[in-house]
Amino acid sequence: MRLLIRTLTAAGGAPQERAFYGAQLTLGRATDQDLPLPDRHLPLSFCELTADGGQLDLRVVADGAAFVNGRRTRGAKLSIGDSADLGASRLTRVEAPADFDFAIEFRPAAEVGEEGAFGSQFRQTLELGGLARRGPSWAFVGLILALFLVLPGTALISQDAAELTRATPLPDDSLWSSGPLHTSHRFMGNDCSACHVDAFAMVRDQECVACHTSMTHHVDPAVHQVAEIEETRCASCHKEHNEPSVLVQRDQRECASCHGNLEAHTDGALTLANATDFAANHPEFKVSLLRDTAGEAPWTVERVELGAPALAESSNLLFPHDVHLAAEGIEGPRGDVTLQCGDCHQTDPSGAYMEPISMEQHCADCHLLTFDPGMPTRELPHGEPAVLLPILEEFYAKQTLVGASLEAGRPAYDARRPGGDTRMEAALRQEALVFARQQALATAEDIFERTTCATCHEVERLPESDAGPAWHVRPVKLAKVWMPKSFFDHGPHENETCTSCHAAEQSESAADVLMPAIDSCRACHGGGEEQVLLASTCIDCHEFHLPQHNLLRPEVPGSVLRSARTDFDRQRAAHRQAKRERGR
């Protein structure tokens, strides 16, 4: 095409005209363009003019747009009179003179102020360099809310959504876990809803006792209404998701908050002494003593403080520990023996407590129940005083009738003399029986009142009746657990000697209570804040959930022991069943 370019000068001088011959006219900021546009805001190569039949075609080849007759465009056909604004420069098609196909009038951008504008072509700010604040801010907000709140939150809507997010790499509600579960609870895996049943509600006790079915109360709500305890949730003390994971509080301050002033907390209903610290504030131990009341409920329990004047065991047994533990030994049927504590006192299989003492197991080796020096192998039965006299009578009757010495086979009274008459025989037999009874009574009196029985038992002679003399051996009952309100484990104490706690070597009487007083324990055990001794807090000896109380059933106020499963148990079981079936 033949194009006339008439450039108008900024100063308003005469226009400069030049001819252009070519297929297309390039326009742009670069000097290699056919028509350079002295405008720093425009690209190096901005647009092209081509002849299209009788039309002049303007096409923008870079970013941006031209404004043809004031309208934004990226391509337009220019008719005569049309003007196109290219940045600050203006291009107007005018009537072409002879010898030209087209003519344009070009008014370049004003050069005034170009110096200041020179720099504006560059991307010199971080924003122009591709950084932004607003966009990324919104993106972050959206992303974080979606990934960490909305998606995990689907678990609240349905179990299926919960299982979908948990089974896939999608963010699930485990992202909300503030710490690992205690090892004993890890079997639940990532099923948050096992405990967190209702959104925006604290974990309920129902979820705890659904598994912990044998957990009991601290205070029997039927007896004492203690608000502090009834309003306290399991999770108030048993805190999960902590590091380090401590599920059972050893701290005694929680205990002390009530037990420091029990009277105030129970309206004086409890007579329990206050205690706040084992070393600093703990009452002397009390033991549960058995009392022989000889009534219908023969044994009652009396709590007596160690060191109290009334402290005397009344087991009805006569037993001097000192004699048995004498260093030089004690006379036994087979010679002298030196006894150790462990010969009689042995721990139960758990190693914690002592097995009960029994005559047959622990005493009978030495304390033979023989009654006739001539018959050292013959022993009386233990524990059945009522049958002893008949047994003795039978024994001596046979002896008199058959033989003084059964082994020798020679009768004391020969009742079968040849030729003897039967009257004589009967009289002799009668005499023998009388003799036997006398012998039996003498022996009985001896063992009941002086030797065998009387060695260990308190025996009273009953008033003589027609049936002859009778004795009452007072029943023996030994304490199985002296301090049932706490627990004690002999196991960890096995490096101590028995006598370092139990003053058995000095005990002359079975009435002595050989349980150690609190000071004995305090020799090694300090209080909860102890720095030197073994720091010992309440739950080192005392349980919180007391086994003698009712089961925790928080859905039933007052905790009624129920053998049937709770509604919650049933719901849970149904849920598990449904889950299993879906899994199939």
Add this chain to the structure above:
Amino acid sequence: MFESFLTYRSGRWFWWALALSAVSIGLYAWHDLPDPPNGGTWLGYTLGSVAAALIVWLIWLGRRKRDYGSKVGTVQGWTSAHVYLGTALIIVATLHTGFQFGWNLHTLAYTLMMIVILSGFFGIWAYARYPSRMTENTGGKSRPELYTEVAELDRQLQRLAEKGGPEVATAVASAVERTVVGGSWLAQLKREDRSEVQLPGKGLVSNAGMAAIVDFVIEHLGASRDGAQGEALRELSTLLGNRARLLSRIRRDVQLVGLLRVWLFVHVPVAFACLAALTAHIVSVFIYW
């Protein structure tokens, strides 16, 4: 600026922040609970509430500083409080965690908060360090003034280049028009010079530091037998060298301004990310109470 917001009213906010930190640490040391320290204890909730309120308020600075009609303190005072209380937030929020961290939303919120605070520290450091360097670099001139100098040089270059022959003139014009300052944010911060020049026989080549065009002019100078042309070329190379130094200074200015502000592009978006994570943290903690 640097002196002023840090020492605003004798460091009033410094003392407030110190007091807040001291009280938080004191309470943390004094409170002795049965359980491991945790955001869910009474002190945990207290510290958490204070920290959450602080975060919201700190983010509010972005709103306040655009609120020119506000009478609630001065922007300078707000900035001072923003810096000091933001620093105290490290203490308050860390104690709120009870030093329990894990791969969870809660630690994410904490981490984002720490990124925001640390980027803010970089900002303080940048404001202490770069303004003086900027003045030193530009000799107190504004950037438009520098560009006016460049334009003036370019006019001289154009006149001289015409005397140096058509090839030189075209090349110099090309070098001028293909000069690049700045670019991507990374290029700005790295002070990259992506200028190019169209040279006969070589095509489009890098003209970083105007080196290519200066070499080209000197080449022509060597080949020149014309005294007047030689003189023009010599002068031209000197002017090109001046132009290179001037542009280098502008690029350094762009770099310094970038360094002064780049932390904001971390500070602000991550602050909003932190706000979102904080929201999710609070909501989720009470969903699974």
